[in-house]
Amino acid sequence: IGKIGILTSGGDSPGMNAAIRAVVRTASYYCVNCIGISLGYKGLINNEMRKVVPTDVNNLIHRGGTILKTARSEEFKTKFGRKKANINYKKNGLEGLIVIGGDGSFTGAMIFGQEYNIPIIGIPGTIDNDIYGTDFTVGYDTALNTAIEAIDKIRDTATSHNRLFFIEVMGKDSGFIALNSGIATGALDILIPEKKYNLDKLFYSIEKVKQKGKYSSIIIVSEGKKLGGVYDLAKTTKKKFPDYDIRVSILGHIQRGGYPTCSDRVLASRLGVASVEALISGKKNVMTGIKANKVIFTPFLKAIKKKRKIDIDLIKISDIIAC
Ligand code: F6P
Secondary structure, rough: OOOOEEEEEEOOOOOOOHHHHHHHHHHHHHHOEEEEEOHHHHHHHHHEEEEEHHHHHOOOOOOOOOOOOOOOOOOHHHHHEEEEEEEEHOOOOOOEEEEEOOHHHHHHHHHHHHHHHHOOOEEEEEOOOOOOOOOOOOHHHHHHHHHHHHHHHHHHHHHHEEEEEEEEOOOOOOHHHHHHHHHHHHOEEOOOOOOOHHHHHHHHHHHHHHHOOOOOOEEEEOOOHHHHOHHHHHHHHHHHOOOOOOEEEEEOOHHOOOOHHHHHHHHHHHHHHHHHHHHHOOOEEEEEEEEEEEEEEEHHHHHOOOOOEEEEEOHHHHHHHHH
């Protein structure tokens, strides 16, 4: 294999740059040329590519975001869009692709790979940790740490004012960030899409700590349609506890930025090296991942279709120690 392409796609995540660095340096180590494709599949469709060499990724391992830039491409979902992408793929002499992204990006990779017989390896890069076939996705650990730092700060002001805070964290349809940041910050309750939430239980907990003279608490709410809005939740709670001072805080996109943690840098580096070696050894249409601290490969179809299960027992742990 003489030339490979690399792109980042979908929502960015801290550690994507570390993965790009690992891919570029590993390709060079094995004397393979590496082409960086800008803006995910959009760059493949619009032929926005440039050669990347090891010195281009100097001073990069610690930086958030992605130097290749990223996008969600509607055009790549069409046959016509993928046809244009394939023309550019061939024109640039590429012999394989590495796609860093989430399940939407892998769906595109799987279809494109099958349609044009292109070997593609995926690296799971998303803060949501919602991909089957890996214990951790690149960016999740950093997002968690960003979330807990912000929640700790909110707790300071919540305590000073005797306020009840509803804090919404990201995660798309998964509660990984909510569940783990909630336990790590001592939240009174944690609402995640995987578990039907029970307002009575929430109100019972608020009442229980109130009896103990505690008026300030943190409730973590994962974003996600199933849960309804965090503002509605706060309103309903205010009706039940009119004497409470209630505030809502949505952490939002700060969870997607910042310096990647050590775990994310090491994970990104391991998966970056493994993905290039996989392409060289003839693997195709699989995602690299980490299971029990070992690098493994999962077919795209499985990674996309199978739901990554959350550890519901953690809810019980949170319930036992929250109040
Ligand atoms: O998938 C990553 C993620 O940050 C989700 O947690 C969130 O739902 C979504 O992307 C936000 O997307 P956007 O940046 O397009 O608003």
